[in-house]
Amino acid sequence: xxxxxxxxxxxxxxxxxxxxMNCSYKTSINNLQWYRQNSGRGLVHLILIxxxxxxxxxxxxxVTLDTSKKSSxxxxxxxRAADTASYFCATDYRAQxxxxxxxxxxxxxxxQVKP
Amino acid sequence: KxxxxxxxxxxxxxxxxxxxxxxxxxxxxxxxxxxxxTPGQGLQFLFEYFxxxxxxxxxxxxxxxxxxxxxxxxxxxxxxxxxxDSALYLCASSSxxxxxxxxxxxxxxxxxxx
Numbered sequence: 283x284x285x286x287x288x289x290x291x292x293x294x295x296x297x298x299x300x301x302x303m304n305c306s307y308k309t310s311i312n313n314l315q316w317y318r319q320n321s322g323r324g325l326v327h328l329i330l331i332x333x334x335x336x337x338x339x340x341x342x343x344x345v346t347l348d349t350s351k352k353s354s355x356x357x358x359x360x361x362r363a364a365d366t367a368s369y370f371c372a373t374d375y376r377a378q379x380x381x382x383x384x385x386x387x388x389x390x391x392x393x394q395v396k397p
Numbered sequence: 398k399x400x401x402x403x404x405x406x407x408x409x410x411x412x413x414x415x416x417x418x419x420x421x422x423x424x425x426x427x428x429x430x431x432x433x434x435t436p437g438q439g440l441q442f443l444f445e446y447f448x449x450x451x452x453x454x455x456x457x458x459x460x461x462x463x464x465x466x467x468x469x470x471x472x473x474x475x476x477x478x479x480x481x482d483s484a485l486y487l488c489a490s491s492s493x494x495x496x497x498x499x500x501x502x503x504x505x506x507x508x509x510x511x
Contacts, residue, residue, distance in 0.1 A: 324487060327501065330499050382452045383452060
């Protein structure tokens with residue numbers, strides 16, 4: 283079963299506006315990552331935030347992590363039409379026996395940025 | 398560096414057949430993970446290989462198998478195909494020897510089972 287739940291499922295905004303997507307998860311994690319997918323293609327890694335970090339920036343992206351609430355948010359500022367895509371959060375969960383190579387993905391948020 | 402490549406990009410098979418998908422990771426990456434993406438179930442982890450050993454496995458039936466070669470290239474095989482196996486299969490490579498750090502994804506193989 284998927285660990286991450288994202289909201290909203292779909293978001294439509296105008297170019298220049300900010301877009302915020304939220305992700306919640308269920309178990310303790312090592313890190314949380316955000317990916318972008320264009321039209322059923324491969325995923326592009328956007329940003330990774332570790333469990334001991336609270337906020338991280340990369341260009342127009344800002345990610346926050348609240349481990350007490352088991353939630354994260356992705357903010358895209360000054361959006362562009364090229365940002366139109368699906369965005370997924372993925373968790374590297376902490377397991378007693380160790381976890382290798384497995385990310386658990388949320389169901390994603392579909393973002394449409396209108397020119 | 399060249400990215401992750403997957404072949405073939407598209408595949409059409411009929412029920413009962415078997416299929417083999419190939420993934421070449423980024424040079425120097427020894428970890429390869431496979432995922433299945435469907436509209437209903439989303440992205441689900443299949444398995445992960447590191448240095449030719451399967452280290453982690455998702456909840457898929459035994460019809461789904463994989464292997465990794467000494468050059469880190471990986472293949473996954475699905476036998477006795479079912480309609481529900483129609484999906485986008487993604488592989489991802491990572492330089493990490495532990496945990497699930499940043500993964501670099503290939504473009505995927507879209508499998509259609511008729």
